[in-house]
Amino acid sequence: xxxxKLVAAAATAVLLAGCAGTxxxxxxxxxxxxxxxxESGTLTVITHxxxxxxxxxxxxxxxxxxxxxxxxxxxxxxxxxxxxILTKDAPLGDVVxxxxxxxxxRAIGAGILSPYTSPALPExxxxxxxxxxxxxxxxxxxxxxxxxxxxxxxxxxxxxxRTLDDLARPEYSGLLVVENPAxxxxxxxxxxxxxxxxxxxxxxxxxxxxxxxGVKVVKGWTEAYTVEFSGSSGKGDRPLVVSYASSPxxxxxxxxxxxxxxxxxxxxGVLAGAQNEVGARKFVDFLLSAAVQAEIPESMYMSPVxxxxxxxxxxxxxxxxxxxxxxxxxxxxGAKREQWIKEWTAGVIG
Numbered sequence: 001x002x003x004x005k006l007v008a009a010a011a012t013a014v015l016l017a018g019c020a021g022t023x024x025x026x027x028x029x030x031x032x033x034x035x036x037x038x039e040s041g042t043l044t045v046i047t048h049x050x051x052x053x054x055x056x057x058x059x060x061x062x063x064x065x066x067x068x069x070x071x072x073x074x075x076x077x078x079x080x081x082x083x084x085i086l087t088k089d090a091p092l093g094d095v096v097x098x099x100x101x102x103x104x105x106r107a108i109g110a111g112i113l114s115p116y117t118s119p120a121l122p123e124x125x126x127x128x129x130x131x132x133x134x135x136x137x138x139x140x141x142x143x144x145x146x147x148x149x150x151x152x153x154x155x156x157x158x159x160x161x162r163t164l165d166d167l168a169r170p171e172y173s174g175l176l177v178v179e180n181p182a183x184x185x186x187x188x189x190x191x192x193x194x195x196x197x198x199x200x201x202x203x204x205x206x207x208x209x210x211x212x213x214g215v216k217v218v219k220g221w222t223e224a225y226t227v228e229f230s231g232s233s234g235k236g237d238r239p240l241v242v243s244y245a246s247s248p249x250x251x252x253x254x255x256x257x258x259x260x261x262x263x264x265x266x267x268x269g270v271l272a273g274a275q276n277e278v279g280a281r282k283f284v285d286f287l288l289s290a291a292v293q294a295e296i297p298e299s300m301y302m303s304p305v306x307x308x309x310x311x312x313x314x315x316x317x318x319x320x321x322x323x324x325x326x327x328x329x330x331x332x333x334g335a336k337r338e339q340w341i342k343e344w345t346a347g348v349i350g
Contacts, residue, residue, distance in 0.1 A: 037277035043067040044093030052299045085110045095280035097268040104130040105334015113269040120288040122306040130330045136267035140302035143245035143322040144189035145261035149231030152239035174214035176240040177228040184220040190242045193262035196326040245320040256320035263325035
């Protein structure tokens with residue numbers, strides 16, 4: 001273990017070891033007026049509905065802090081942000097996990113978060129920051145990419161497409177299934193990828209070409225991957241699907257098209273008006289601990305932001321490495337996301 005890792009681990013241990021009443025790091029709430037952080041014996045964690053950590057891991061956090069921890073999962077990342085904004089004056093909980101970079105700008109702009117800089121943040125993880133407000137702490141990331149069923153293409157004697165432009169070519173007509181960006185996080189990430197690659201309004205012309213080439217749109221990832229995709233257990237009839245660069249680690253006869261990828265980053269944040277701000281900060285630190293970071297790939301199928309974490313063998317062997325993902329600034333995503341979804345819906349769904 002590196003010296004940096006030992007220091008980070010030690011810092012996290014100190015933060016988690018105390019019972020209720022342990023002095024917390026000083027901070028400045030959203031109002032800008034320094035004050036002592038709140039604390040209580042309970043901690044309410046708001047997450048998206050894909051949050052999954054082992055019972056032993058959660059039990060360890062409860063034992064180390066003494067908190068009575070409750071998890072509330074209103075829905076996907078978009079639903080979580082919407083609920084937190086609607087309940088801003090009476091917060092649903094103390095800390096949130098699962099806001100991603102497609103919704104980060106909206107969450108920050110709505111003032112639902114309190115700034116916090118975790119001493120457990122790994123070196124280099126600052127590169128995943130949403131902005132410079134420290135309202136959100138990066139925890140994990142995943143590259144949303146088109147995945148291909150390589151066996152299907154080999155059987156047909158057809159080359160696997162490589163680029164976004166390839167997907168609109170006649171030989172790939174009727175082969176691609178995507179998720180609706182209005183109802184799916186991967187769907188929204190792929191829409192962002194097309195905006196980043198083709199520009200605004202150029203992305204609309206690209207989607208018109210995909211529509212003319214027979215793209216199929218479904219509600220969410222589960223239906224797209226496990227029902228429509230030919231390379232999964234569902235044995236659908238579409239050999240191209242929007243999924244993740246990590247998906248081939250679990251479906252070795254597939255591959256991710258790395259030039260189509262958009263990097264999705266998931267964050268944790270202390271909620272403004274939290275009843276247990278001390279506990280919220282401890283939970284953010286907990287998500288950055290070595291134990292949790294190591295568990296993330298197998299439990300939530302995302303990559304940890306800590307570069308020192310040893311990835312599972314299947315990931316090393318089969319998950320795609322994306323060196324140059326398509327990117328769209330968080331501020332632009334926040335400002336134009338709804339406009340893009342509305343335009344996409346009108347142009348693709350009609």
